[in-house]
Amino acid sequence: MRSVVAGLAVILLAGCSSVGDIRKNPPLLEIESKHSAKAVAECIRDGWQATDLVGGSLGGILQTSGDRYTVIAPNPENPWHLADVDPKGIGSLVRYHFFRTWQSPSDKISGVVSACSR
Numbered sequence: 001m002r003s004v005v006a007g008l009a010v011i012l013l014a015g016c017s018s019v020g021d022i023r024k025n026p027p028l029l030e031i032e033s034k035h036s037a038k039a040v041a042e043c044i045r046d047g048w049q050a051t052d053l054v055g056g057s058l059g060g061i062l063q064t065s066g067d068r069y070t071v072i073a074p075n076p077e078n079p080w081h082l083a084d085v086d087p088k089g090i091g092s093l094v095r096y097h098f099f100r101t102w103q104s105p106s107d108k109i110s111g112v113v114s115a116c117s118r
Contacts, residue, residue: 019070019072019082021099022082022097022098022099023082023084023097025097025098025099026097027095027096027097028096028097028110029095029096029110029113029114030093030094030095030096031093031094031096031113031114032088032093032094032117033091033092033093033094033116033117033118035092035116035117036087036091036092037067037068037085037087037092038069040085040094040117041062041069041071041083041085042062043112043115043116044071044083044085044094044112044113044116045060045061045062045071047060047112047115047116048060048071048073048081048109048112051106051108051109051112053106053108053109058081058108058109060072060073067086067087068084068086069084069085070082070083070084070085071083073109080099081096081097081098081099081109082096082097082098082099083095083096083097084097092117094116094117096110096113
């Protein structure tokens, strides 16, 4: 019985992705913005939290590291969407990653990234 439980745990964890794994994939969007990194990141977080997908909110968690911002959704344990926002000159550079390279994300999600970067 223990081996069955252990086997199921391995199978479940195999589908998990980390922030590092997602960053290994090329960004789906890379946008230069005239807005500050903080303003863009907060806009993406708020937009993702207001985005409804299949009966629930996508959600968004904002993390900071120095002057870099990262928005992660739906949660930091198994992120599917990741937006890194770095300062660049007087504006910022936004890189949006989606962990499934074989699938396209919802236009609602990438649309928030694009709208917040304008």
